[in-house]
Amino acid sequence: DGGITQSPKYLFRKEGQNVTLSCEQNLNHDAMYWYRQDPGQGLRLIYYSQIVNDFQKGDIAEGYSVSREKKESFPLTVTSAQKNPTAFYLCASSPTGRGDGYTFGSGTRLTVV
Amino acid sequence: GIQVEQSPPDLILQEGANSTLRCNFSDSVNNLQWFHQNPWGQLINLFYIPSGTKQNGRLSATTVATERYSLLYISSSQTTDSGVYFCAVLQTTGGGNKLTFGTGTQLKVEL
Numbered sequence: 001d002g003g004i005t006q007s008p009k010y011l012f013r014k015e016g017q018n019v020t021l022s023c024e025q026n027l028n029h030d031a032m033y034w035y036r037q038d039p040g041q042g043l044r045l046i047y048y049s050q051i052v053n054d055f056q057k058g059d060i061a062e063g064y065s066v067s068r069e070k071k072e073s074f075p076l077t078v079t080s081a082q083k084n085p086t087a088f089y090l091c092a093s094s095p096t097g098r099g100d101g102y103t104f105g106s107g108t109r110l111t112v113v
Numbered sequence: 114g115i116q117v118e119q120s121p122p123d124l125i126l127q128e129g130a131n132s133t134l135r136c137n138f139s140d141s142v143n144n145l146q147w148f149h150q151n152p153w154g155q156l157i158n159l160f161y162i163p164s165g166t167k168q169n170g171r172l173s174a175t176t177v178a179t180e181r182y183s184l185l186y187i188s189s190s191q192t193t194d195s196g197v198y199f200c201a202v203l204q205t206t207g208g209g210n211k212l213t214f215g216t217g218t219q220l221k222v223e224l
Contacts, residue, residue, distance in 0.1 A: 050209035
């Protein structure tokens with residue numbers, strides 16, 4: 001079955017460490033996205049990519065970095081520069097040029113200890 | 114940027130009751146979507162509804178784009194309807210399309 005796989009499901013990080021969250025899709029979607037969700041709040045866009053080797057900053061990109069070397073993969077690195085990294089992170093993908101067809105992964109819950 | 118507001122923020126229903134969730138947006142859009150997030154965090158797309166009315170089982174949605182709002186109707190609610198309901202609008206930028214989400218309506222359906 002096609003879908004989006006995020007790993008790991010839970011992640012603990014010490015302050016000052018970088019950590020990378022994985023996102024893989026087999027839907028043949030061109031566009032991929034990373035969102036952050038804090039308790040009781042909506043989703044905020046971190047980065048998005050419409051095509052391989054290209055990506056754009058979203059609304060809250062500071063302290064994060066991404067790469068898009070393959071169509072299927074869009075990993076997110078949470079750097080030590082991110083002041084409040086504890087959150088729920090969701091990856092999504094969609095077909096380019098269409099407004100619908102958004103598919104979300106099951107999320108990674110990151111906790112800084 | 115565009116603002117997306119949802120109401121009510123929280124809602125508790127008895128099983129079998131009906132409800133209406135509202136989404137207001139601050140600017141003209143040509144794409145609006147409704148999502149359901151279950152208690153485990155998984156987001157599922159319910160409706161892609163830039164205008165008009167759509168129905169899917171006990172759920173239906175109406176968007177009046179000229180008046181900048183959308184409504185999600187839940188009829189004969191069930192405990193499995195619990196979770197958070199988000200509306201999201203699509204913006205087209207130089208870098209491509211991106212969805213902007215509202216803050217959500219937290220729904221709890223009780224027996």
